[in-house]
Amino acid sequence: MSRVRDNIDVYRRLCVECGTCRKVCPSYRHGGCDPLAVMLGDNSKVFDCVGCGNCTRACHHTNPKIVMLAAYSIVLDMPVSQAFLDTGYTRYPSDDAPGADLEPTWTGDDVYVMPGCVAKCVVPYVVYATSSAMGHMGVGACELPGFTCCMYPVQFGTMQDEERIGYITRMGETAGGRRMVNLCGGCTEIMSRHGVECQHLIPFLHSRMDALPRAEKPLKVSVEPGCAAVEHMDEMVEVVERMGFEHVGNEPGCCGKNSRNTAAALMAERQSAAADADLVVVGCPMCQSKYDSVPGGKPVVYLTELVAAAFGDRRSLGCHTIPVPEF
Ligand code: SF4
Ligand code: SF4
Incomplete structure (x- = not known):
């Protein structure tokens, strides 16, 4: 049994201390996170990491973003939220959220849309607009049934990997071979890493330019x-x-x-x-x-x-x- 935070040293050992991650880090540029310090073991320097992934895209030796997310989960030491335990989302959906009263107009189930926690709970009008856009484009789509949280590691640092990954792979099983489209790139990244076939909305629309x-x-x-x-x-x-x-x-x-x-x-x-x-x-x-x-x-x-x-x-x-x- 292991947790996100327990695997951190595997990635740290591969760091050659070149400092490239610092140069591309938008947070470091403004006096925030220091990715090199975190790679060298100082978890306290992870605050203000925005999880952008620039460090990992620039690094030729290891995966600093994985270390940042794990280090953040160690520093925060957050238990799994009550919102997730109650709803399957990392925050509570609210009737007061903008667009919560707009009922999506899904038209089929050829494509499953996985909104993610932010679209679902903070800007639900985006979910409505997605249903409308898909319908007008002639795509028979609906929302992926069940919970749709990608299990972004920071909030789930205390959860055993087996349980966390189990949630992710079950979403792939729920899709049952149908195309899955994410509204959030973070969801695509995490789910793809765990073998779930899914695609961000941008390449999906790009593949249907005629519509x-x-x-x-x-x-x-x-x-x-x-x-x-x-x-x-x-x-x-x-x-x-x-x-x-x-x-x-x-x-x-x-x-x-x-x-x-x-x-x-x-x-x-x-x-x-x-x-x-x-x-x-x-x-x-x-x-x-x-x-x-x-x-x-x-x-x-x-x-x-x-x-x-x-x-x-x-x-x-x-x-x-x-x-x-x-x-
Ligand atoms: S994490 Fe990668 S980019 Fe950053 S110092 Fe280490 S090897 Fe260089
Ligand atoms: S993921 Fe964090 S550490 Fe890496 S570049 Fe982005 S803000 Fe900096």
Whole structure:
């Protein structure tokens, strides 16, 4: 029996202390997490890690992100939350969440959509918009039945691996060979690592470009796939351009998530990157909630909201804090 946190030294031993992870770490740039120090054994330096994965993408020797997540779980030492035990999500779904009153309009079961905890509990209007977009595109889709938490390691550091992985593999079994589409790149990353066949929404839409609508009033957009889906940046740009939008050419980055000391600085960078855009388009429910809570910030839509609204269904956009322009 082992836990996420027990395997940490296997990855640490492979570190050659080159410091590349530091150079690419957005949190370190703003005085937050120090990935090299964490790799050398100082778990206290993991605070403000946003889990972006830049360190692992840049490292040629080991997997620092796995160490960061495990170290974070050690430092937090959080028991499995009551919300998860009660609902199967890491937080409680709320009737007060924006869009909780919008009933999804699923049209079939050829494709299972796995929303993840943030879409389900924080921005449920994204789930509604996804059902609308899928229906208009002629995709028979519905929500994956049962609990749909990807078991992101930080919150489950005290759980035995066998139990945690059991939850993940059961989602694959529930899908029963049907295509599974994730709304969050973090879910795709964790589930794929444990052998569950699934795909992030961006490549899914990219593989169905012929079914995408054209916007009546194309806007300038900046594009943010989200840290865990950053490999799909080019596909996401092609999707929005296919719909008639003009990409302002921004490089993708991290919204700052819930980082205590660096979130504001990281979000300020993203707002600056979107300076020439009328609208930010995101591929991550966490990004959606964070951008939409910036006072005076750029309007933002999750990618399926863009599709649903271009088909004429703007209901989800009425749930936003920052008004979204016509397109
Ligand atoms: S984790 Fe990788 S990138 Fe960071 S110091 Fe070690 S070997 Fe270098
Ligand atoms: S996951 Fe991102 S924030 Fe965390 S240490 Fe790696 S690069 Fe830094």
